[in-house]
Amino acid sequence: MSTTQNERLRELLEPLVSSQGLDLEEVEVASVGRKRVLRVVVDSDEGADLDAIADVSRALSAKLDETDAMGDGEYELEVGTPGAERPLTEHRHYVRATDRLVKFTLNDGAELVARILEVDDDGLDLEVPGVKGRKPTARRLDLADIAKARVQVEFNRKNKNDVSEEEA
Template identity: 35%
Template structure:
């Protein structure tokens, strides 16, 4: 089991026991700036600073005891935000019809980066329409994935306050 998987297996139950959805984590092991970033959510109400502080305290205490990461690192707890990271097939299935950016570990037919509409999910395979072509991408072979909303449309109002 990879280090990131071990950390996730340790932390996800703690986050969920606190009443939050464990969206996923990112770990940057750069020796000069090691960061463990945990994404949490409560789809029905969202996340605020108090939620992040609550989770940070509990997770920090557990990390101090279990020490899955040696040496110093920065712990960040965050909401997924508008450009929500996607870690699992289940998360992709929740956002069918939305735009996403995907970066693969290795090229698929000569291409590593994709931006398109999520068409659906079959097991661990995400179907993405990119410029009129449907791609089938294995979620386990993805390096990074996140929603890619049209921010202009998102923030464009009807002129009313």
């Protein structure tokens, strides 16, 4: 059985990323013009700040320099985080998206936009926003029923502290 370059890179880099307290989310080698780019996406439950990204980037660069994992040609290393509208593909992604608005595509093709309230091993407890002044409703969604899920960006959502201060 042959392994792809991405799989070999993942096996090489994952222990190093884990030792930095981060999760290796994605490894991709892409050609951009005549140059190759190695994109590495990392994250953690607390998020990854710029210092953590810089530390892991230096560690990955040193490891890649001491191996021939990228071959002889030049390449550029890009290390970053998944971004605001990240797709949710692992259980830990759903946990990290608690209290966030998510667009779900279900296995039957239906779409649902809801806020994740709680996550357990089997599924999600959601709050579906009310439409036209109606109150939000609760819904349970099994993880097995989800085909795709992506966090949605909210520009004007008030956090709980803002609401409490206004009501006081």
